Amino acid sequence: MDIRQLQYLAALAREKHFTRAATACNVTQPTLSGRIRQLELELGIPIVERGQRYQGLTPEGEKVLKWAQVILKNWQSMQEELGHLKDHDVGLTGRLVMGGIPSALPMIPLLTKKIRKIHPGIDFTVLSQSSEEILRGIVDFSVDVGITYLDSEPIEGMLATPLYIERYCLFVPEGHLLAERKSVTWREAANEPLCLLTNNMQNRRIIDRAFEKAKCHPSPRLETNSVINLCSNVRLMGLASVMPQYILDVLGNMSGVKAIPLDEPTVEHSVGLVVAARDPLSPLIEAMRETAALLAPVSFSERVEA
CATH class of the missing domain: 1.10.10.10 (Winged helix-like DNA-binding domain superfamily/Winged helix DNA-binding domain)
Structure with missing residues (x-):
């Protein structure tokens, strides 16, 4: 053999x-x-x-x-x-395969930018995946590291590094009756024509639990596994959506769209980097963990400004 x-x-x-x-x-x-x-x-x-x-x-x-x-x-x-031991001047080289939940994909360039400053020889393949696909991929070696929720569903057998805190807003078209409000309740959001991520996504399960706490059960007009598609449907179709508040921070000023913080209940979740708890870790994976640890878990808006 x-x-x-x-x-x-x-x-x-x-x-x-x-x-x-x-x-x-x-x-x-x-x-x-x-x-x-x-x-x-x-x-x-x-x-x-x-x-x-x-x-x-x-x-x-x-x-x-x-x-x-x-x-x-x-x-x-x-x-x-x-290879790294033979030539310290060259630094780490190779490709990391990263799986990210759709709502966290905007975070990944901030992380990869940081590690490329330290290790310019590292390249990346980034996949949009559900939390279950990420954990399954890490176990079967098709994914090296994942960006997923740390506190809403089990991540046994993984080493986790918090990256930021995710909070939620109701996204509506400009000119909507709620557009100028400082906040909106989840019950009010449930009455809107909603587009949401598909229910195999952990973000959707978080949103469903928030609606359940508010004692309401909306029926979305449209479901998709793409955050960009959600944004397009708010802007072009006049639907409303529940998404992380940082979407506008990352995509810039999306003309025609307003984001209003959601409350009653207030929902926050930790998002971070996960890798398999193996010993020894790949040098590339260890470098990614060390880089992620340099980023304190704060809100995404603070992360973008930093």
Whole structure:
């Protein structure tokens, strides 16, 4: 067994197609298939369901894949650390895959900007994901770090670093009867034609719980998994929405839209960076945690101004 066989297996599981997996690994399809067959012979188990097309992994193959992902991630981390030790002047290099809940995506550039000042050689892939997808991705190694809620749903097995406090506003079109109010109750918001995130998003579950505390159960006119789409529907469709107050801070002056703080009840939640509690941590992940720790948990408005 060697590291390439495990890389080929991981690529096949990711691409779900022999030819695409071979292309991703810069080898021919027969080479990839042959090395995986060799791995099956060495382990004495079937790894891939046989057929004219890729049909998935066997139960034994799924077990092998989990171990392969652990080995590959540790191998990558070792390479990163040794590379840094060999040349301190170059600094850390590599790519971090980050999963962020939609409402937190505006925060991520502030964090990546900070770490790039310290480690210019680090690049990023940023994915918009639900909180469940983030935690699942961290466990199966498809995501390195996540930006998610820390205090509303369980995050067992994770190391957490708070980043900012999320508060909520009712977003309405300019000229709306509520537009000049200093605050709006959740009960009043429930009477508006609402567009909200889909209910697989943790932000939506937080909002639903707030409406329940206010003893009201609105039925949204539109649901989406995109915060930008929410903003567009407020501005162009005349709907109202509940979103974090920092949206206007980040997107700038959205003409035609007003944000009014929500109260009764007041709802606040901590958002932060989470990584798997593994030892040792990848040098890139450790660098991200150290950078996040430099940002004290404050409101997002204060973070943007800072």
